[in-house]
Amino acid sequence: FFAEDSVPRVKEEYFENKRREIVDAAYRVCARKPITSIDMKDIIDEAGFSHGVIYKYYKDLDEVLLDLVRRINEDNRLNDKIISIFGQQDKKKWEEIIRDVCAMLADYMVQVGPDVLKISIYANMMAVSEPERAERIAGKLQKNETSPLIELISALSVFMKKVVSKNKLKPVKSISKILEYMVAAYHGIQTGYVLSNCYHAEQVTGKYKPKEMFSCLAESVILMINGKE
Known part of the structure; x- marks a missing residue:
């Protein structure tokens, strides 16, 4: 048989x-x-x-x-989108690439769905309250199994350094600090979006609109890279 x-x-x-x-x-x-x-x-x-x-x-x-x-x-891999966006850097102004990245993050936040966002927040809570346990779990991930956002941060770091060097810019903060700011902003928008759309918290309901908030993030990052506060 x-x-x-x-x-x-x-x-x-x-x-x-x-x-x-x-x-x-x-x-x-x-x-x-x-x-x-x-x-x-x-x-x-x-x-x-x-x-x-x-x-x-x-x-x-x-x-x-x-x-x-x-x-x-x-x-929820972002590889193809990351390649597509940064593949345009010789055809677009660098400012537009930053805007495209932030627009992608807004779309990503909406598309992954509320459950994934909640799990992400809970995972961050574990990283704070049980850091050794979180590190043990994360340490077993292969490079191609890590968060797609880590891949994006890596690509952004290379891109921003290239932009600063090519255009002789003087950012208000180091590239690493600007990236830390972007990560913090992402998690802040994510938390507000979950509170608004999953738990319907009255104080934030309807106020967290990813597209608008990531658009603001893009402009602030552009100003920081340009050397303007």
């Missing part, structure tokens, strides 16, 4: 499907509550599997979280 090599392949597919179901369950749980308050029982209850079945595929919660991070990052 089966070719000789088909049984191992069926077993491998079954194994991967089970792991996928467990990660799916972890995704739903992590979108509902802070990662630091989750334990393996939450995943077991959500997946509907027995304790023994879960531990057959994952030895602990952090292994599940690692695969969840891999899944989210893989599903």
Whole structure:
């Protein structure tokens, strides 16, 4: 009934499907509550599997979280868009490239969906409250499994340094500080957007519009690179 090599392949597919179901369950749980308050029982209850079945595929919660991070990052890669934008740098003014990057970030924030944004915020909370644990998980990611935003920051760093050198500019801050500012602004916009659209916080509802806010970020970054505060 089966070719000789088909049984191992069926077993491998079954194994991967089970792991996928467990990660799916972890995704739903992590979108509902802070990662630091989750334990393996939450995943077991959500997946509907027995304790023994879960531990057959994952030895602990952090292994599940690692695969969840891999899944989210893989599903939201920005490689093609990054290549497309920076591939235009010889045809466009550098200011337009910065604006294109920020417009891409606005689109990215909307497209990934509220659940991914909430999980991202919860992950940042874990990085603050349990830094060693967060570092252990992140340390197991391969270069191509890390956050797509890390790839973007790397590309931006190279681009900005080239712009400053080519145009003999004197930025108000170092490129590394400007990038830190962009990262902080991104997380600030993300948090406000989640509060507004997921939790409907009255004080921010309707005020966090990614396109408008990232447009402002682009202009402020351009001014800083130009040497104007």
